[in-house]
Amino acid sequence: MKGSNPKSKLRLSIITAAGGLLAAGSLFWAGQQYVEANTIPYYRVYKDGQEVGTVRHKEELTKLYHRKQAEYKLKYPDANIELDTDQIQAVYEKAYKAEVDQDTAIARLGQLLKPTAVGVELKVDGKVIGIVKDKAAAAFVLSQVKNRYIPESKPAFANKIVHASYSPGRAKKASSQPQERLESAAFVEKIDQSQVETDPAKVLSTEEALRLLTRGQEKTVTYKVKPGDTFSSIAGQSGISRKELMSLNPGIKEKALQIDESLKLPATEPVLTVKTVESIAKEAVTSPEVEVRKTNQLRKGVTKVVSPGVSGRKVMSFRVVKENGQVVQKQFLSQKVMTPSRPKVVLQGTKAVSTSGSGRFAWPVTAHSITSTFGERWNKLHKGIDLISSNYSILAADGGTVSFAGVKSGYGNCVVINHGNGYETLYGHLSQIDVNRGDKVGRGEHIGIMGDTGHSFGIHLHFEIHKNGSVQNPIKYLG
Numbered sequence: 001m002k003g004s005n006p007k008s009k010l011r012l013s014i015i016t017a018a019g020g021l022l023a024a025g026s027l028f029w030a031g032q033q034y035v036e037a038n039t040i041p042y043y044r045v046y047k048d049g050q051e052v053g054t055v056r057h058k059e060e061l062t063k064l065y066h067r068k069q070a071e072y073k074l075k076y077p078d079a080n081i082e083l084d085t086d087q088i089q090a091v092y093e094k095a096y097k098a099e100v101d102q103d104t105a106i107a108r109l110g111q112l113l114k115p116t117a118v119g120v121e122l123k124v125d126g127k128v129i130g131i132v133k134d135k136a137a138a139a140f141v142l143s144q145v146k147n148r149y150i151p152e153s154k155p156a157f158a159n160k161i162v163h164a165s166y167s168p169g170r171a172k173k174a175s176s177q178p179q180e181r182l183e184s185a186a187f188v189e190k191i192d193q194s195q196v197e198t199d200p201a202k203v204l205s206t207e208e209a210l211r212l213l214t215r216g217q218e219k220t221v222t223y224k225v226k227p228g229d230t231f232s233s234i235a236g237q238s239g240i241s242r243k244e245l246m247s248l249n250p251g252i253k254e255k256a257l258q259i260d261e262s263l264k265l266p267a268t269e270p271v272l273t274v275k276t277v278e279s280i281a282k283e284a285v286t287s288p289e290v291e292v293r294k295t296n297q298l299r300k301g302v303t304k305v306v307s308p309g310v311s312g313r314k315v316m317s318f319r320v321v322k323e324n325g326q327v328v329q330k331q332f333l334s335q336k337v338m339t340p341s342r343p344k345v346v347l348q349g350t351k352a353v354s355t356s357g358s359g360r361f362a363w364p365v366t367a368h369s370i371t372s373t374f375g376e377r378w379n380k381l382h383k384g385i386d387l388i389s390s391n392y393s394i395l396a397a398d399g400g401t402v403s404f405a406g407v408k409s410g411y412g413n414c415v416v417i418n419h420g421n422g423y424e425t426l427y428g429h430l431s432q433i434d435v436n437r438g439d440k441v442g443r444g445e446h447i448g449i450m451g452d453t454g455h456s457f458g459i460h461l462h463f464e465i466h467k468n469g470s471v472q473n474p475i476k477y478l479g
Contacts (some may be wrong), residue, residue, distance in 0.1 A: 005053040032338045042093040045105055047112050048087045053105025054098075058090050064106055064113070068478025072115040076200035079117035080411040090443050102134040115202040122209070123192040124271050130212055131196065138193050146187070149325045151180055178282040188273040188323070213271045220248065221267040225257050231415065232479070238265050266421035270324060278320045283338075289319050291343040299442050309344030314338065349392045353442030354399045357419025361397040361477045364427060364445055371460060374473040383471045384426065384464035392450040394461055396441045397425045405437050411462065412454025415447050431454050 012415045045052045045061070057060065065083055088109070119131040120138045132138050204212070223234065231254045233243040246254065248264045288309030297306060315336045321329035365387050372386035397416055403424070404416035411428035415435060418424050431451025441447060450457045466471045 008429055014343055020146070024132075024460045030328060038093050040096075040098040040100065041092070042094055042100045043090040045109060046089040046091065047109060052109050052112065053102075054100045055102045055105050056100050060106060061088070061090060061109070061432060064110060068110060068113050068115075071412070072200065072266050076203065077115065078137075078205040079119060079200040079203035080133055081115045081200060082197075082306055083113055083115060085113075088302050096403060099461070101192050101217045104478070106429065112384065115200050116197050118197055119203050121194050121198075122197045122250060123194075124213075125189045128368050129271055131198050131202055131207050132204055132206065132210055134192065136193075137206055137209075141206050141213065142187075142191065143208075144210050144212050146185055146273050146274050149276055149322065150182060150185055151278065167307070173248075176185055176466075178280055180281075181279045183277040183279055188275050189271075191272075191402075204381050213269045216271045218266055218268050219258045219266045223263045223265045225259055225261040225263060227259055229257060233256070234263065234265075265319050273323050276322045278322070279333075280318045282316050282318070284314055284316055286337075286341045287315050288312075288341045289343045291345050293345060293346050294350050295347045296349070296351045298347055299353040299445060300349050302349040304347040304349075304395075305344065306347055310342040312341030313339040353445070355401070355440040355442050357400050357421040357423055358443065359421055359423065360479065361425070362473070364395050364397050364425075364479055365450070366391050366395075384428075385474050387458070387459075387461045387463060389450070392431075394430060394448045394450055396426055396443060396447050397433070397463075397465075398423070399442045400425075400440075402437055402439045402441060402447075403447075404434050405435055405439075408454075410458060412457045413448070413451060417447075419443060424466040424467045426462075426464040426466070428464075429460060431455045431459075443458035 028206070040054055043058055043299075044054050044056050064194035065085060068083060069081060070095060072083075116154075117131075119133055120135050121131050122129045122138060122141075132141060161393045223238075225234075231242050231245060235242045242254075245263070245265075246252075248266065252261070288311060290309075315338060317333040317335065319331045319333055320327055365391060368387045368389045370385055371388055372382060374385055375382060394415075398417070398419050400417040400419035402413065403414060403418040406414065408414040408428070411426070413428075413430040413433050415427045415430065415433060416424055427448065429451055430448040433447070433454065434449070435441060450459055450461050463474055465474045465477055
């Protein structure tokens with residue numbers, strides 16, 4: 001352009017260049033903004049140094065841990081569950097349009113998260129018996145084993161453990177007889193407890209541990225069939241059902257059991273032995289002592305109780321040692337008389353009385369009156385005499401042997417004594433007979449009570465004397 005200014009041309013060139021730079025910068029800034037907007041932050045997850053996958057947020061791992069913890073706690077309620085998360089790492093990264101497959105990573109990590117349990121291992125005499133949840137569970141199980149062999153009537157003692165958290169149940173009402181006091185209760189075996197990590201499936205519930213410690217390992221023993229045994233009686237004595245007994249002995253026929261036939265029976269041996277020492281005070285009745293007093297008022301060989309005696313009471317104290325409820329030692333300690341007994345007094349006769357007939361006859365009643373004599377009466381022979389007395393006791397007229405004591409036709413209750421010398425005496429119409437056939441009696445000895453039995457008209461004694469089988473007039477012999 002003719003006449004144009006060179007300075008103006010330079011300014012225009014600078015302005016144009018600056019505009020180009022500005023436009024280029026705007027494009028670069030816009031690109032950067034786009035990249036930033038499409039850059040995704042995430043975490044790369046590693047387990048034991050091996051990549052598992054990627055997650056968007058670390059909180060997803062925490063959620064997984066909580067979920068798996070609850071899942072395993074539900075599956076293993078008797079174990080303290082722990083998840084091994086120490087070897088899990090989450091490394092922060094971000095990348096342009098990064099593809100994060102969070103669901104796959106969480107699923108893979110969930111499969112790799114295996115539970116462990118921290119429990120308490122129980123050892124008895126160095127042998128591992130089982131693992132329980134914690135020390136509280138171990139203490140509860142051991143106290144339950146011990147309490148099985150502590151009598152219910154005992155007061156609480158120092159080493160008896162009660163754990164309310166496990167609600168073992170109320171103690172039953174104590175019994176008052178006999179009076180018992182527990183001195184000690186302890187396990188015979190050495191018991192060790194230690195904390196261990198284990199598979200949750202190996203942790204025992206308190207019920208399982210208690211059953212294991214009290215029943216032990218099951219085994220079988222041989223039983224020989226005894227006379228009178230049946231399948232049902234053998235099963236009942238063994239604490240099993242008939243079905244269980246038959247399953248243990250499939251070759252045995254129930255209805256064809258033979259004496260001395262061998263049967264298999266289940267048997268268990270407890271792992272723990274509870275040794276208890278008890279003081280027992282037991283009330284006992286003391287029988288009265290027998291005091292024998294000699295007397296010549298009774299015939300030799302005759303006894304008479306004049307005082308029956310009275311029983312007394314005493315309290316006897318023992319110390320008893322038991323193992324699992326079975327007495328292994330019993331020691332007598334002392335006794336205290338609460339009520340003394342009174343003796344039974346027995347008179348023992350010393351009077352020598354001949355039981356052989358003398359041929360001389362005494363009146364069979366004292367203070368007698370004759371109401372009917374020997375001879376004809378009512379057109380028939382009255383074979384003896386009838387006597388009455390205010391004393392109804394009937395006495396033997398002479399020594400001899402009772403040859404008859406019972407009911408005789410017409411005579412009612414009757415006693416016949418054979419005097420061994422050809423003589424016999426008969427006593428009829430008695431209300432009570434106090435001798436037996438074969439008894440030896442002496443002269444004047446009581447044999448019965450006057451009565452009104454048989455063909456009788458009022459209370460009296462009908463008395464006869466026979467000589468060599470022939471009836472005699474008693475009046476000729478009585479003196």
